[in-house]
Amino acid sequence: MAFVLITGCSTGIGFATAEVLARQGHTVYATMRNPQRSPELAQLAQRDNLPITILPLDVDSDESVKAATQQILAETGQINVLVNNAGIFTLKAVEETQMEIFRRIMETNYFGALRCMQAILPSMRERKSGLIINISSLAARIYPPFFGAYCATKVALEAVSESLAGEVVEFGIRVAVVEPGVIYTPIIDKVEKEHSTSKTNYPKINRAMAFELSSKENSIPPSGVGEVVSEIISGQRSGFRHPVGLDCEPLLSWRAYLSDEDFIGSAAIDDETWITGMTQLGKNVRPYLKTPATTSALV
Numbered sequence: 001m002a003f004v005l006i007t008g009c010s011t012g013i014g015f016a017t018a019e020v021l022a023r024q025g026h027t028v029y030a031t032m033r034n035p036q037r038s039p040e041l042a043q044l045a046q047r048d049n050l051p052i053t054i055l056p057l058d059v060d061s062d063e064s065v066k067a068a069t070q071q072i073l074a075e076t077g078q079i080n081v082l083v084n085n086a087g088i089f090t091l092k093a094v095e096e097t098q099m100e101i102f103r104r105i106m107e108t109n110y111f112g113a114l115r116c117m118q119a120i121l122p123s124m125r126e127r128k129s130g131l132i133i134n135i136s137s138l139a140a141r142i143y144p145p146f147f148g149a150y151c152a153t154k155v156a157l158e159a160v161s162e163s164l165a166g167e168v169v170e171f172g173i174r175v176a177v178v179e180p181g182v183i184y185t186p187i188i189d190k191v192e193k194e195h196s197t198s199k200t201n202y203p204k205i206n207r208a209m210a211f212e213l214s215s216k217e218n219s220i221p222p223s224g225v226g227e228v229v230s231e232i233i234s235g236q237r238s239g240f241r242h243p244v245g246l247d248c249e250p251l252l253s254w255r256a257y258l259s260d261e262d263f264i265g266s267a268a269i270d271d272e273t274w275i276t277g278m279t280q281l282g283k284n285v286r287p288y289l290k291t292p293a294t295t296s297a298l299v
Helices: 012-023 040-048 062-076 099-127 148-171 186-197 205-216 222-234 248-257 260-268 271-280
Strands: 003-006 027-032 052-056 081-084 130-135 173-180 241-244
Touching: 003 012, 003 062, 012 027, 012 040, 012 052, 012 222, 027 062, 040 052, 052 062, 062 099, 081 099, 099 130, 099 148, 099 173, 130 148, 130 222, 148 173, 173 222, 186 205, 205 271, 222 241, 241 248
Parallel strands: 003 027, 003 081, 027 052, 081 130, 130 173, 173 241
Antiparallel strands: none
């Protein structure tokens, strides 16, 4: 069994992965920015006597990452597995996304993971053993409209992960990326709330929101991602990239079939044609397709 550090465990995939691994006997250090605001995982661990320790860790802070990793290493002498899961998501047109938001999402999704990797690599390299699992996204391989800020962070994460994998293989360290499709988590509800009150010059953003919300009906639970992480740790999965989710295969196959120009041009089709296409891909988007508020002068 392994000592596992997981970031972003307050809800969703991080929470579920911590629970899955702990129930399998791994010693889990589940971290989150503000543990006091999210006591549910600690309560679950106490109730079911799970080997989960909750620690504060803000991936945006050098000092916070250093403090958490040093505490774990002082207690255990090693961290066998790092799961970089902490992340934030936004759904906006590139033109209407403030530079501050671009920076913030890159800070967490990319630089946050990089901070954790740099903090943990020296001890792994010295032991000549370790596993780094970066939770990426299908958005690292398919770039639909209105996902630009998010896609950019996941492409960057996969690029540095693949480069790092070649650097550390001689030290017995493995790097893998997990690419969830659309997994329904509380973050989607948060984005929907923001979407419902915002104004835009790009009404087709309603399609992107409908696509996300359709995961309520047809997606694996976050624990499905945790099971894939578990299989990577156990050696049942030996590859570098690991797509996970009901929509991954059809979406990847559809994108591979289209030229770049056809993929881009598909954004201009009418709603009924788009709905039919999504149905063929297993996405029931019609109930969630709403017209957003529009304005010619954003405030």
